[in-house]
Amino acid sequence: xxxxxxxxxxxxxxxxxxxAFAAEKIITLAVKNMYCADCPFIVRKSLEAVPGxxxxxxxYMDKTAVVTYDDTxxxxxxLTRATTEAGYPSAPRS
Numbered sequence: 362x363x364x365x366x367x368x369x370x371x372x373x374x375x376x377x378x379x380x381a382f383a384a385e386k387i388i389t390l391a392v393k394n395m396y397c398a399d400c401p402f403i404v405r406k407s408l409e410a411v412p413g414x415x416x417x418x419x420x421y422m423d424k425t426a427v428v429t430y431d432d433t434x435x436x437x438x439x440l441t442r443a444t445t446e447a448g449y450p451s452a453p454r455s
Contacts, residue, residue: 385415388437390426390451392419392444400449407447411439425454 401419404426408417413434419426428440444451
């Protein structure tokens with residue numbers, strides 16, 4: 362019985378430690394090809410479809426997308442791929 366409890370304790374600590382290292386990140390992407398009022402909606406929806414994205418705010422005027430995401434579930438490559446596949450190539454804003 363003690364071996365079972367020890368295994369359960371180890372499993373719980375491993376699972377807890379992986380979420381402990383999760384970090385919410387915010388990145389600003391420069392987005393190309395936004396020429397109309399509907400474009401930000403499409404860009405936002407494409408970003409929100411990426412697992413791990415918690416928020417996306419897209420500015421038509423600034424041609425940017427500010428994305429909040431969980432870095433254990435998403436990365437910059439996934440974000441830029443999502444916008445590019447929707448017809449709006451993007452890259453981290455420098």
